[in-house]
Amino acid sequence: MLSLLLLATALLVWPQLKPLRRLRPAGKREIVVPRYIWLVVVVAGTYLVAGIGGLVAGALLAAVISRILKQGKRNRALRAATEALSNGLGGVVDELRAGAHPAAAAEGAAQDTPAPAGEVLKAVAATARLGGDVERTLRDLRQPLLRTAVDQLAKAWHVSAKHGVALADVLDATRRDLDQRAAFARQVHARMAGPRASAAVLAGLPVFGMLLGELSGARPTRILLGTAAGQLLLVLGAMFLAAGLWWTKRITEVEP
Numbered sequence: 001m002l003s004l005l006l007l008a009t010a011l012l013v014w015p016q017l018k019p020l021r022r023l024r025p026a027g028k029r030e031i032v033v034p035r036y037i038w039l040v041v042v043v044a045g046t047y048l049v050a051g052i053g054g055l056v057a058g059a060l061l062a063a064v065i066s067r068i069l070k071q072g073k074r075n076r077a078l079r080a081a082t083e084a085l086s087n088g089l090g091g092v093v094d095e096l097r098a099g100a101h102p103a104a105a106a107e108g109a110a111q112d113t114p115a116p117a118g119e120v121l122k123a124v125a126a127t128a129r130l131g132g133d134v135e136r137t138l139r140d141l142r143q144p145l146l147r148t149a150v151d152q153l154a155k156a157w158h159v160s161a162k163h164g165v166a167l168a169d170v171l172d173a174t175r176r177d178l179d180q181r182a183a184f185a186r187q188v189h190a191r192m193a194g195p196r197a198s199a200a201v202l203a204g205l206p207v208f209g210m211l212l213g214e215l216s217g218a219r220p221t222r223i224l225l226g227t228a229a230g231q232l233l234l235v236l237g238a239m240f241l242a243a244g245l246w247w248t249k250r251i252t253e254v255e256p
Helices: 002-023 035-097 102-111 117-129 134-140 144-163 167-191 193-215 220-226 228-252
Strands: none
Touching: 035 102, 035 117, 035 144, 035 167, 035 220, 035 228, 102 117, 117 134, 117 144, 134 144, 144 167, 167 193, 193 220, 193 228, 220 228
16 A cells, blocks of 8 residues: 555656756756655655654654754844844944934944844834834834844833933843843853753664664664564653753753
8 A cells, every 4th residue: 555655656746857857947957856755755664664653753753853953943043133133223322322313223223234133123213204103113013033122122112202211221221131131042052062962962872772782683673663562662762852852952042
């Protein structure tokens, strides 16, 4: 049944590759295999080699590792966006203290600030130029990476508008707070490099132990892949390993 499924998938995809390759530009005529084909191949290969237990264990570990990588990428993007917004606010503060209008100050700083922080400053500039409610604009702004920072910026604008505090002063205080949070996140990330490396080594020890067992003639893979108890142990081991990796990620990362 599995062989028929793989054959049907190959027959379905194969005729599409040649026309796609011919219609591509001369320098980009490489064959691109759809992702779901690779997924079918990996799932089928894992099932044939490791059985249903290996398939479940592999899917569990792949899901957790993918989640960890995505979270790490998001945290890096969050740190970069926070630093960019802090630098942009520094430009706004300098322009305000030089006598510029808030709209002109925000617009000038937005030109040198990368997205998504630049989009925040552009929204501030557009609203201030039209005499609108900047605080409400910031609270309604959809910026997942900068949600906390934008909310803090909206509160600073509210303090300036309601209590008459100089806008440059409250924005400068917000900028300093963002700088401190970003610096703390960088410091924690750097100091946790050792524990993360240790966790990665510990995560690889079971695989290393299995290799030693195979070299010594114990043949642990025959038990794990060829018996029902071994399949169950394989799934349980993957669950513990995934839980350890996820917990290590949670305690060694901090958002700015």
